[in-house]
Ligand SMILES: Nc1ncnc2c1ncn2[C@@H]1O[C@H](COP(=O)(O)OP(=O)(O)O)[C@@H](O)[C@H]1O
């Protein structure tokens with residue numbers, strides 16, 4: 001079945017907003033959605049009308065492939081591997097993110113875990129925004145998609161905690177019984193995490209230990225997004241954000257600020273934001289609240 005997922009609308013003819021795209025990966029029940037929710041709450045976006053939001057969050061689960069009748073039967077018996085990359089519609093995910101980056105409004109289905117299927121009756125409308133968070137277990141797995149992100153976060157919560165959270169969640173919210181949750185976990189979820197999800201941690205720019213409990217890391221990311229939003233409202237483009245995201249923060253080698261051009265060409269606001277962010281990064285890395293990778297994977301603008 002074909003579904004038209006966008007209507008081609010942009011923010012307006014004169015002002016096409018290309019959002020800053022943040023990928024949020026991590027194992028099942030690591031707290032990816034909770035981290036996104038906290039970021040949105042702290043930015044005052046959660047309660048806002050969704051047509052007006054500057055920051056929006058999207059789940060990779062909206063891009064599960066539609067299952068064949070035979071696969072559906074397997075899924076109902078807990079015998080379908082939803083943690084394998086083949087379970088996702090990579091092309092649709094890529095095309096949708098491209099449209100979002102071009103400032104289009106898109107419509108995506110919600111996901112119904114009880115029926116293991118996309119819910120086209122309840123489409124989610126994603127309006128053009130300044131910052132888009134895209135979260136899921138395998139958002140860094142596909143190279144083409146990975147390359148679209150301007151910033152990559154990995155929520156790193158230990159596997160016992162994740163299992164302890166997944167069991168009640170799947171029973172209470174996803175209509176499963178204990179036996180099915182544990183069998184699926186041991187057969188598919190755990191091996192696929194080790195093979196496909198965990199190795200993508202190396203692509204992250206920022207690793208968040210302990211997930212949503214790590215308020216220091218979340219505050220840092222929120223401050224960074226705030227700086228971006230303030231900067232964009234001053235300059236009207238993503239240009240300066242791209243400059244500071246491309247900085248080598250130099251955490252490992254004494255913390256010198258690199259990217260002289262960014263400092264020279266930016267406003268004093270930008271310069272102060274860069275300094276604040278760089279200093280905070282160094283302090284937090286020392287305290288073990290966040291791990292920074294130097295930004296070798298960031299796209300160049
Ligand atoms: N820091 C936390 N403390 C306690 N429970 C949490 C915490 N973070 C998440 N949870 C709970 O764990 C479950 C999975 O969290 P969620 O954010 O949905 O993870 P993910 O999006 O990575 O699958 C949810 O029921 C959520 O309420």
Ligand SMILES: O=c1ccn([C@@H]2O[C@H](COP(=O)(O)O)[C@@H](O)[C@H]2O)c(=O)[nH]1
Pocket residue numbers: 027028029032061082083112113115116117136137189
């Ligand atoms: O029909 C489905 C689809 C997915 N799952 C499981 O969901 C998680 C991914 O969602 P998180 O919120 O990141 O936990 C994945 O591990 C799948 O196993 C499912 O059980 N049924």
